[in-house]
Amino acid sequence: MEILERKDYFLQLLAEHILIASGALTITAIVGISLGIWVFYSSKTRGFVLSLVNFLYTIPSIAMFGLLIPLVGIGLKNALIVLVLYGLLPMVRNTYTGLSEVRADVVEAAQGMGATRYQIFRDVYFPLALPSIIAGLRVTTVMLVALTGLAALIGAGGLGQAIFRGLNTMNTAMIVAGSLGISILAILMDRWVGVFEHRLVRVVSKNAAPKQRIAVQINVAALALVIGLAVFYINPFQSSHTHTVTVASKPTSEQFILGEIMAQLIEKETDLKVIRKFGIGGGTTNIHPALLKGELDMYVEYTGTGWMSVLKEKLPADKQVDIQAIQALYQKNYKLHWMGLLGFNNTYALAIHDSMASKFNMSSCSDLALNSQFFEFGAEFDFFERIDGYQGLVDTYGFKFASIHEMDINLRYNAMLQGKVNAIDAFTTDAKIVANELKVLKDDLNYFPSYEAGIVIRQEVLDEYPALEAVLSKLNNKIDTETMMQMNYEVELANKEPKEVAKQFIQQL
Structure with a gap:
């Protein structure tokens, strides 16, 4: 069974998914409830804020991830911002609606008893609006757990990575495993909020027995424990450790294989820790800016793409991109180094x-x-x-x-x-x-340019770890077109894992 055979991989993705979703949910709950309270008391800003959260919700989520890349890059930060923006609508709306529907005579009675504005909010408005707020939280919880699956497109991780990797490698079992994992997690988190709701309402309204207060504390502690285990399991701060490099790949089987070959070769030949950011949506469009920001360190690029899409240069008459020319321009313009060519032309x-x-x-x-x-x-x-x-x-x-x-x-x-x-x-x-x-x-009019594959790495990384140049140069001219096609076949049609195929190649290197 796919999950059992790769339990470590899926546990890693599950931990990442829990962290991203719970982090986004916590921020969304705090910001959304605060905004809902604000627009309830501020009629001047109400129309603007409610219209704004409605507008943000209408932007397609994939587009939002892409729009933020130039501003905040790829990864966790981008994912959290997008998820929070999407989660605001139900939280703000339900908070405002719950407060608005509190009966006026109840408020007037509290005012008649001399209660202050803060006391009225604490003891009247908030307790009576809480069921509506929690209902918004339940909707937001399920929505954020589902949307977190898209975070894999920008290298943030999570169970969506299994889905996209399955799509890229035609692995149906992986697609099902990733989808099922997200569904089960959404159901469990929705169930947790539902159980928490009944007890919390009683505690806030001060009608709870001591056992119910303890039950609320246990629920909170259980959630904190799950998040703590997820943090411990994936160590999200690993990217800040010394002696670490990040290898990226585009969302294709070929790129998964080449990324694994690079990562495994580095791990074998050096003491560096490798972080894998594979299957990044948008390919060069998203990877290149992330490379310039230092969020990624290296990946496999193709000369035609680098020459036209990155450097914006015109092709020579023979449609062949000179490796020395592209090396010089990448170094001059971006402080990026082309290691050489791997040996195949994937045009x-x-x-x-x-x-x-x-x-x-x-x-x-x-x-x-x-x-x-x-x-x-x-x-x-x-x-x-x-x-x-x-x-x-x-x-x-x-x-x-x-x-x-x-x-x-x-x-x-x-x-x-x-x-x-x-x-x-x-x-x-x-x-x-x-x-x-x-x-x-046959391209008889010679329209398509050459797309020879080569490793692009940040010069700063080479300066810090000079041994990488000798290690990665071992791949120069070692992968011809037939070899690459065969490795793609083993992943896409023989259902082997890119990690396994890469390992076999390195053993024969």
């Missing part, structure tokens, strides 16, 4: 099924252009935005596809098998090209 290609290639007698992209009206084309979101992506491809070949479908990078082949599309973009090291009996069309 773009267009692929159709063998049967379609035979039917239309096609072998090149120009052939596809002549018959493009019979094809429905699918590609990942990024392909439609890249300089070397869809629009340039259309301008070069004159494609007029019957329809266009944008999708997650890991769903292209599934869409092909299900008949949703019959032409896709592919990478030349994709193992599924052979497994799914696809025909890679």
Whole structure:
């Protein structure tokens, strides 16, 4: 069973999920209740605050994570801010509603007895509004536990990492395990708030027996114990320890494998501790800024992406990016060092099924252009935005596809098998090209540039740990296209773990 076989990995993710969700919930409860009280007493700011929290709630969560990256980077800080912003609406609304619905005659009676404004709030408003506040807390709890799953996209960890890794490596068991873990955690936390609610209302209203007061304290202590165990298990401050480096990867099987190869080689050859931040959503778009901020230390990049997307340089006539040129510009502009090239070129290609290639007698992209009206084309979101992506491809070949479908990078082949599309973009090291009996069309007009893989590392890290250069240089020209495709096959189709495949490669290095 997937969970039992990898219990340490899932316990790590569970601990991270509990910490992120509970931290966000605590901050949201404090800020949300405070804002709810404020807007209740301040009619001048009420409309603005309530409109603001409504507006924040309408922004798609994935977009919010991305929008904050330039400001706060990736990781825990970004995740907490987004989760708190999303959790404010039910907390503020329910707090304000609960206070507003307190009967006026009860308040007037307290005023008639000479109670101060603070005493009226403490002994009348808050106790009577508490059920509504707790109801908001229950909604917020379930919502935050679920949304925490998306935090894995920005390298914050949690059970969502298992889901995205499962999607990236086509591991259904991992997807189910991650999803089930989030669901069970949400149910348990909702149950805890429900049990806590009844007892807390009695304590606040001063109608509780001593046993009920003790029960509330036990509930709080139990939650604190769970959070404490999570902190102890994952040691969230490990990134501040000395002799630590952080290896990142994009959200593809190939990148998971290469990330593991780097991490395991460093652990084997040095005494450095490696923190793995794999499967970061957005790829280069999010990893490069995080590298510049020092949140990440190294990852595998491709020359074409680095040259056009990062450096914003025009391709030479032969579409080949010179490694010395890109090394010099990365060093000059960003203080980043290209270690060299790993040995394979994972460039773009267009692929159709063998049967379609035979039917239309096609072998090149120009052939596809002549018959493009019979094809429905699918590609990942990024392909439609890249300089070397869809629009340039259309301008070069004159494609007029019957329809266009944008999708997650890991769903292209599934869409092909299900008949949703019959032409896709592919990478030349994709193992599924052979497994799914696809025909890679020749780029006869030489549109796609070279995408040779190489390790990019912060110069500051190399200066601090100079031994890393010799260690990582051992990978230069050691992974050819066939080797990379085979390793991708073992992960995506033979259902091996990237960690296992990487270990086997290092043993043969």
